Amino acid sequence: DVKVTQSSRYLVKRTGEKVFLECVQDMDHENMFWYRQDPGLGLRLIYFSYDVKMKEKGDIPEGYSVSREKKERFSLILESASTNQTSMYLCASCKGRQCEKLFFGSGTQLSVL
Amino acid sequence: AQSVSQHNHHVILSEAASLELGCNYSYGGTVNLFWYVQYPGQHLQLLLKYFSGDPLVKGIKGFEAEFIKSKFSFNLRKPSVQWSDTAEYFCAVNEYGANNLFFGTGTRLTVIP
Numbered sequence: 001d002v003k004v005t006q007s008s009r010y011l012v013k014r015t016g017e018k019v020f021l022e023c024v025q026d027m028d029h030e031n032m033f034w035y036r037q038d039p040g041l042g043l044r045l046i047y048f049s050y051d052v053k054m055k056e057k058g059d060i061p062e063g064y065s066v067s068r069e070k071k072e073r074f075s076l077i078l079e080s081a082s083t084n085q086t087s088m089y090l091c092a093s094c095k096g097r098q099c100e101k102l103f104f105g106s107g108t109q110l111s112v113l
Numbered sequence: 114a115q116s117v118s119q120h121n122h123h124v125i126l127s128e129a130a131s132l133e134l135g136c137n138y139s140y141g142g143t144v145n146l147f148w149y150v151q152y153p154g155q156h157l158q159l160l161l162k163y164f165s166g167d168p169l170v171k172g173i174k175g176f177e178a179e180f181i182k183s184k185f186s187f188n189l190r191k192p193s194v195q196w197s198d199t200a201e202y203f204c205a206v207n208e209y210g211a212n213n214l215f216f217g218t219g220t221r222l223t224v225i226p
Contacts, residue, residue, distance in 0.1 A: 031212050042218035050212055099212040104157040
């Protein structure tokens with residue numbers, strides 16, 4: 001079965017810190033995504049990547065950047081963490097142009113104090 | 114960008130009751146439609162999807178959804194819910210040929226035994 005692994009389940013950071021969230025998938029998927037999940041707002045797409053070194057902005061890219069140096073790994077970077085970035089971050093991956101099925105990681109609950 | 118609306122934020126039902134969760138989207142072109150489910154403490158997972166063909170699609174655990182193009186809707190149904198259906202349900206849409214998925218705000222379903 002496909003596995004999408006997020007490096008941390010819980011993370012606590014201070015305002016202004018640079019934060020790295022790592023995601024690795026083991027099924028050779030071309031497409032990888034970062035979402036944030038907030039109560040009442042559902043899942044909002046931050047960035048996605050359809051190939052190595054390629055990235056596309058989602059709905060809410062401000063304050064975030066991403067890196068995809070290898071096919072299996074997609075990193076989300078908070079350049080200077082702020083309290084409004086406290087959230088659950090979900091990584092997902094899928095295969096093919098139409099992404100018939102997204103596979104999700106278990107999420108990273110980030111708290112910025 | 115796509116817009117996906119789920120008007121029911123929290124639905125509470127007794128076991129054996131019938132379920133219908135609404136989903137409407139804004140894009141006028143060809144779309145692919147999905148329902149994802151997140152059981153308590155678990156990853157998001159695919160419940161069912163519509164790409165083309167029969168507008169009535171069946172998914173896992175007795176769920177089905179009907180695509181009504183004229184209404185831009187993809188409502189989720191189940192004739193008789195069980196306590197184990199307690200979860201959060203997300204409708205999602207992508208444009209045909211695109212690989213980024215837009216999610217609704219989610220509907221929390223609580224089934225009372």
